[in-house]
Amino acid sequence: MIYRFIILDFDGTLADSAAWTTRALIEGAERHGYRRLDEAGVEALRGLDNRAIIRSLGLPFWKLPGIARDMRRRMAAEAGSIPLFPGSAGMLEALADRGATLSIVTSNAEENVRRILGPALCRRIALMECGASLFDKARRLRRVLRRAGAPAEAAIALGDEVRDIEAAREAGIAAGAVAWGYATRDLLASRRPDFLFDRMEEVAGALLPLSPAPKPPPGSPGATAAAPPARE
Template sequence: MLWQLDGAPGVKYQLVIFDFDGTLADSFPWAASVVNQYAERYRFKRIDPAEHAELRNYDARRLMRHLGVRMWRVPGMARDVRKRMAQEIDKIHLFPGTSNMLQALADAGVLLAVVSSNSEENVRAVLGPENVARFTLFKCGASVFGKAPKLKAVMKKCRVTPEATLLIGDEIRDAHAAQKVGMAFGAVAWGYTNPEALQSLHPQEFFTEMSDIAAKVVGRSGA
């Protein structure tokens, strides 16, 4: 179904919700550089860089089993990593083309939101003031498997139905969260998870380049 938003014909979704890390922000190189520093404290297996390609095929639960991460340790580790990122936020950058893409969506009247496991402070710092102003809502600090309630909260606040909403993310757990609340999922090819693993989930949208997002959602390249 196509929606008419602010006089812009052919807009496919009223609300687009973004994951942050691996979708808008290129934070994987930083995360890969620090993760083993937490292995001893949180008692999980150190990651051999040679494993990265294979681990990109795993969903979060399988990855945690592989590394021996205990679920009850995850909240504490997540807080430590978010705090560390805040201290080194200058090392995290948006993927090329992100700002233009967000502007194209905003210009078409699409509502924008972020649902992330990262902190709102970190998300806002990396986005910068101009991009932050394009968003209607931020729901951050989600637990590893706790995005679905935040997705529902965003839709309720924006008064948009699941059928008119798209979640864009780079992980298998993003696809599962979208499915759980009945919204469409758009997978990106440039994030953490192997694109083939994401395509096997049959997402409603698949984006190989950042400019594809605006092209498919509002019919503009956003380049």
Template sequence: MRYQLVIFDFDGTLADSFPFFVEVLNGLARRHGFREVTEAEVPALRRSSTRDVMRQLQFPLWKLPLVARHFKALMNESLHRVPVFPDMAVLIRELAHKPDIRLALVSSNARENVKAVLGDELVQVFHDVDCGASILGKAPRLRRLLKKHGVSSAQALYIGDQSADAEAAADAGMDFGAVAWGYASIESFPSSLTRHVFHQARDIHHALRWPA
């Protein structure tokens, strides 16, 4: 088996939080002074990179920590509306029984939200749950996990749903797998940084060289 450490993103990868994000986005825009979005614009934004979305919304980088904190607080009040993708829950449980794979999670969301959405059973499957990273600053968290687990970057895979995740994996020197069911559509991922494309959860089995 090639990968020894498999690291998952949370929002849009394990948790189906995009509908909630779209619902609260314009409220965040009015509160924090960036451009509101019409429903018709959402598909095009999903085809854009993370940084391009911020530019299109006239969203300065310095506002990111404050807006992210507000979004996490709103989610915390509506956790019952953010489910885990059922097929991903099944996959995580199956991987938990593979002794030669360690699972980790790196997310920009709050630990409290991650634990509440996943539930105790799934959270305990992960060897590490690293939360609170900046959306554009996950690479140091990924490198820290490599060092902690004594795994080379060639033996690690990061699975996420935004171009910023692909950039973080590249900065950490590890392979990246893009999921097709998250915040961004597959067209938004730079092909040069994307080793795998997962159209459904069971596609991840093939990347891990483990037959479903």
């Protein structure tokens, strides 16, 4: 299968926001009233899906929208310190050069996404759906498919969390997981995504394989002449 419409998560998939997220989770406990964490506690959360993380922190669901808004505001103030993963630009360029239509669906704010990506890479992105809530991604995925007029069978969503896999399946498209982001590789593998990538260099070739060049007909320019039979 060749996937011509590729929807990417942002944080943990393109942007290396792990250090920022760790600090924000530790500092946010007093502000938002959830269980206090240290760096080891944040690391332990990487092996849990989102519902288990919420239970572990002792968070009521009604607090989640306010926490998300606070996180987006804080990131807007500090977006200049958040880098892309090495290889993100090359992966996006390779996908676009092979004819993919690229979109981003993320819980982050569009202003933050555009600032971290920069103008050149933003021009490679056809559509953005930003500000998704924690369990709102499937609806956002369906919306970008409608906006693009893309068939579901030609689309795949790539993300670094279990909720990205779940959202892709709910939206009726293929699910790809990346092992360099937030959730652990073992947790992602346990949800059996259609693809599980360990390196960015693997993505373009797996989703948009190049067809081998057709062999020229015999006698045409570029055709290889058959070797004469060996003399005895």
